[in-house]
Amino acid sequence: MANIREIAKLAGVSVATVSRVLNNHPYVREEKRHAVQQAMDSLDYRRNLTAIHLSKGTTNLIGVVLPSIDIPYFSNIIEGIAEEGLQHNLQLVLVQTNYEISKELDALELLRGNLIDGLIFTSRAVSLDIIKQYNGNGPVVLCEDSDQLEFPSISIPHEQAFQRGLDYLISKGHSRIAYTLGRKTGANSQKRTTAYQAIMKKINEPIRDDWVFDKCLTITDGRQIIHKYNRLKEKPTAFLATNDQVAAGLIFGAQNDGLTVPYDIAVLSFDNQPISEVMNISTIDIPIKEIGRKAVQTLVEGKSAKKQKISLPFQLIERKTV
Amino acid sequence: MANIREIAKLAGVSVATVSRVLNNHPYVREEKRHAVQQAMDSLDYRRNLTAIHLSKGTTNLIGVVLPSIDIPYFSNIIEGIAEEGLQHNLQLVLVQTNYEISKELDALELLRGNLIDGLIFTSRAVSLDIIKQYNGNGPVVLCEDSDQLEFPSISIPHEQAFQRGLDYLISKGHSRIAYTLGRKTGANSQKRTTAYQAIMKKINEPIRDDWVFDKCLTITDGRQIIHKYNRLKEKPTAFLATNDQVAAGLIFGAQNDGLTVPYDIAVLSFDNQPISEVMNISTIDIPIKEIGRKAVQTLVEGKSAKKQKISLPFQLIERKTV
DNA sequence: GTAATCTATGAAACGCGTTTCAGGTCAAGA
DNA sequence: TCTTGACCTGAAACGCGTTTCATAGATTAC
Numbered sequence: 001m002a003n004i005r006e007i008a009k010l011a012g013v014s015v016a017t018v019s020r021v022l023n024n025h026p027y028v029r030e031e032k033r034h035a036v037q038q039a040m041d042s043l044d045y046r047r048n049l050t051a052i053h054l055s056k057g058t059t060n061l062i063g064v065v066l067p068s069i070d071i072p073y074f075s076n077i078i079e080g081i082a083e084e085g086l087q088h089n090l091q092l093v094l095v096q097t098n099y100e101i102s103k104e105l106d107a108l109e110l111l112r113g114n115l116i117d118g119l120i121f122t123s124r125a126v127s128l129d130i131i132k133q134y135n136g137n138g139p140v141v142l143c144e145d146s147d148q149l150e151f152p153s154i155s156i157p158h159e160q161a162f163q164r165g166l167d168y169l170i171s172k173g174h175s176r177i178a179y180t181l182g183r184k185t186g187a188n189s190q191k192r193t194t195a196y197q198a199i200m201k202k203i204n205e206p207i208r209d210d211w212v213f214d215k216c217l218t219i220t221d222g223r224q225i226i227h228k229y230n231r232l233k234e235k236p237t238a239f240l241a242t243n244d245q246v247a248a249g250l251i252f253g254a255q256n257d258g259l260t261v262p263y264d265i266a267v268l269s270f271d272n273q274p275i276s277e278v279m280n281i282s283t284i285d286i287p288i289k290e291i292g293r294k295a296v297q298t299l300v301e302g303k304s305a306k307k308q309k310i311s312l313p314f315q316l317i318e319r320k321t322v
Numbered sequence: 323m324a325n326i327r328e329i330a331k332l333a334g335v336s337v338a339t340v341s342r343v344l345n346n347h348p349y350v351r352e353e354k355r356h357a358v359q360q361a362m363d364s365l366d367y368r369r370n371l372t373a374i375h376l377s378k379g380t381t382n383l384i385g386v387v388l389p390s391i392d393i394p395y396f397s398n399i400i401e402g403i404a405e406e407g408l409q410h411n412l413q414l415v416l417v418q419t420n421y422e423i424s425k426e427l428d429a430l431e432l433l434r435g436n437l438i439d440g441l442i443f444t445s446r447a448v449s450l451d452i453i454k455q456y457n458g459n460g461p462v463v464l465c466e467d468s469d470q471l472e473f474p475s476i477s478i479p480h481e482q483a484f485q486r487g488l489d490y491l492i493s494k495g496h497s498r499i500a501y502t503l504g505r506k507t508g509a510n511s512q513k514r515t516t517a518y519q520a521i522m523k524k525i526n527e528p529i530r531d532d533w534v535f536d537k538c539l540t541i542t543d544g545r546q547i548i549h550k551y552n553r554l555k556e557k558p559t560a561f562l563a564t565n566d567q568v569a570a571g572l573i574f575g576a577q578n579d580g581l582t583v584p585y586d587i588a589v590l591s592f593d594n595q596p597i598s599e600v601m602n603i604s605t606i607d608i609p610i611k612e613i614g615r616k617a618v619q620t621l622v623e624g625k626s627a628k629k630q631k632i633s634l635p636f637q638l639i640e641r642k643t644v
Numbered sequence: 645g646t647a648a649t650c651t652a653t654g655a656a657a658c659g660c661g662t663t664t665c666a667g668g669t670c671a672a673g674a
Numbered sequence: 675t676c677t678t679g680a681c682c683t684g685a686a687a688c689g690c691g692t693t694t695c696a697t698a699g700a701t702t703a704c
Contacts (some may be wrong), residue, residue: 001436014654019692027652037459049435051374051690054659059372061415068625069400075392080392093383094414097403110413114323135700220596253598274542275547275597278574325660336684341662349682373660376689 002043003221011039022047058131062299063116064144065095065107068125072273073243077122077143080292088300089119097127099183109183111280112137118299122292123186139302141295144187146309149281154294154310156286158188161314162195162240165268165284174266175203178211178236180225186229198242208234216242223247229265238322241269244276244283251279251321266322272315287312324365331542333361337532344369384621385438387417387429389445393539394595395565395610399444399465402614410622412439421447433457440621442469444522445508460623466509468631476616480510482637484517484562487606488591490547491560494644496588498529500558502538502547518562530556538564544571548579551587560584560644563591566598566605573601573643589643600640609634623633 004022012034015310020028021036028036028226039045053059064081066074078092085092094115098102104126109121111134122299125132128148131140135150139168145155179196180188193212200207210232213225229235241247247269251261259269269276272285294310328345330337335354342350343358350358361367374520375381386403388396400414407414415438417423426461428449433456440461446453453462457472457554467477484501491499501518503511515534522529530618532554535547544567551557562567569591591598594607616632 004692005690015691016654016656016693017652020653022691027650029652039655046431046434048376048690050372050381051659052692053437053663054370054372054376055503055693057659066677069391070394070397070402075397076389078416079418082416086418091437092416093414094400094404096408097400109368110371112368115371115413130513216598221599223600248597249600261593264481274540275570276570278541303699325663327660336683337661338663338686339682342683344661351682370660373689374662376659377663378663378689379689447682513694 002045007039011035026258057129058117060115061091061094061116063107065121067099076288077292080289084293084296101126108134120295141299145191146187150297152247153306154291156314157193158191158313162192165240166199174238176236177238178217179240180213180242182217184214217245219245219249222246223253226253238266243271244273261321270322281320282319285315325365329361333357342436343467380439383413383442384638385415385429387443389421398610399614406615408620419467422449430456442617461621467513468509474612474620474629478634478636480513481517484514487523487562494559498558499560501562502534502564504533504539504564506536540566541567541571543573544568550577560588566591566595569603583643604641604644607637
């Protein structure tokens with residue numbers, strides 16, 4: 001493959017001039033510009049992106065860590081990130097982690113190794129203290145509802161949203177409310193749990209451990225819940241589900257067992273994915289794609305920006321499952 | 323950030339020796355190795371990945387072009403690609419295209435610009451002739467059922483699979499069969515159409531244009547179909563759907579209109595995603611993740627391998643919608 | 645008419661590892 | 675004792691653009 005020096009020789013100019021042409025710098029006489037252009041055409045020249053990256057010190061690559069790509073919540077965020085990234089001429093490097101800390105560290109090493117200009121955590125298992133150690137290697141943005149001020153974060157206010165959901169269920173006559181979480185230790189899940197405990201206390205309901213279903217992320221997970229539900233001595237009358245997929249699974253399971261929704265059990269979920277609309281599932285809309293977009297924007301503003309916490313709006317959507 | 327020369331100076335060795343230590347080359351005396359190690363520790367040295375890439379001429383980055391990430395079929399392929407990529411120490415660069423040719427060309431330019439070592443098309447809109455022009459810039463693998471021999475391809479035999487589906491529907495008494503496609507012009511869709519036309523001819527059924535539903539990829543798309551169905555003068559008794567999402571939407575729409583599945587209309591789909599299991603949708607299983615894995619394997623074997631076409635098995639799964 | 649700008653251009657340094665090549669040491673084998 | 679080969683090391687070249695600095699002719703300004 002031809003390189004810039006060959007072009008220079010063929011065009012009878014210096015490499016600096018070739019570089020100027022390549023980058024549309026001014027101060028190149030038209031005839032030289034033309035000669036360079038021709039040389040590039042005749043040698044079918046293509047700049048080596050890696051060389052540019054080394055030279056410039058940036059790569060226009062941003063890392064995205066996510067646990068699993070085939071959970072709609074995450075693929076939605078990625079869509080937002082991809083769309084906004086396109087606006088800023090950024091390519092995405094995907095790091096799928098399955099919540100394994102070592103993989104998240106790998107992603108951080110990409111940052112430290114200057115392969116990526118910034119890193120977005122759509123979710124994380126690694127502690128903030130660890131991430132802090134990578135400060136100075138490039139901007140890091142978190143897609144979570146966190147209280148720390150070290151890193152910019154984008155999220156809906158999960159505590160309020162969960163409260164809103166619970167209040168709604170209560171307003172519909174429910175007080176025996178179970179809930180499901182994607183991953184108990186996740187930042188967002190913790191907010192949800194906080195909200196749950198506060199509200200239960202307010203209405204004088206005990207916290208029942210077996211009404212908290214952890215590791216529920218997929219439609220299959222939702223489907224399984226009903227088995228556990230059946231074995232429960234005390235049964236809840238409503239479920240606040242991690243997301244629409246879990247809600248859908250739960251509803252199918254319930255129907256399969258002859259339970260009617262919302263009479264035997266009510267189901268409210270999060271996300272407002274297409275499946276919730278099609279299935280008429282009451283849900284709390286989260287602007288997921290927008291989270292991704294904002295994450296990129298924040299990353300791009302980078303150092304200049306203060307470590308802000310961006311809170312996006314959520315919205316309860318009443319349909320037929322509560 | 324410290325670089326290799328600083329390390330060399332501090333450790334009192336040459337850069338070559340530092341590089342040897344970095345890469346675990348033999349022939350470095352233990353004490354020097356140690357000195358280098360110490361120098362690296364004390365300066366908190368991290369190698370610059372971009373420099374390595376430029377130097378080695380490879381990046382361990384592979385590009386993945388896909389139309390949209392939040393279609394389960396594609397996110398599944400990505401999962402397979404990511405998993406297998408991990409085995410080979412490959413990072414993924416995602417290029418979301420929405421089937422825009424210009425974006426696909428961008429991905430090819432990444433290949434030509436040496437930013438990525440290879441490129442996987444999970445789907446494509448650009449013609450093979452165009453892709454051919456990029457030959458020599460790195461391996462390209464197609465995830466489609468194609469007849470060309472220029473590029474390795476991984477897929478199930480869509481024509482046979484579709485035939486199998488049709489035969490099954492016919493065996494259940496259907497002859498008036500409609501079908502949906504993701505994108506009529508796609509390679510896989512064309513195979514499906516070929517199969518459809520052949521079988522319809524065999525059973526002496528006319529090809530009705532309004533029984534072919536294009537651009538059906540999501541659950542929402544499936545839900546819409548029923549509106550068109552209602553307006554049909556002649557109605558099919560069975561649908562062969564693009565994928566489980568479309569089938570699910572179709573079924574919800576049907577139920578909503580008081581139609582019973584499979585008695586009023588039967589539905590058979592492709593993919594065998596979790597939703598099909600939960601909803602008891604009869605489907606044709608496709609080893610989607612395996613397609614992704616094999617794509618990476620093929621890419622890694624790269625030049626050495628012949629331009630093989632890999633055909634993976636499919637399997638009809640009888641459930642309750644036919 | 646002379647100083648101050650602007651326009652053009654190239655040499656060389658730079659970013660940072662990797663790799664080749666040549667040279668040297670030392671111990672085992674002939 | 676001489677060869678041979680394994681072991682060890684560094685200088686320098688390499689991969690390839692970008693950018694700085696210096697130079698110089700061409701204008702414009704006062």
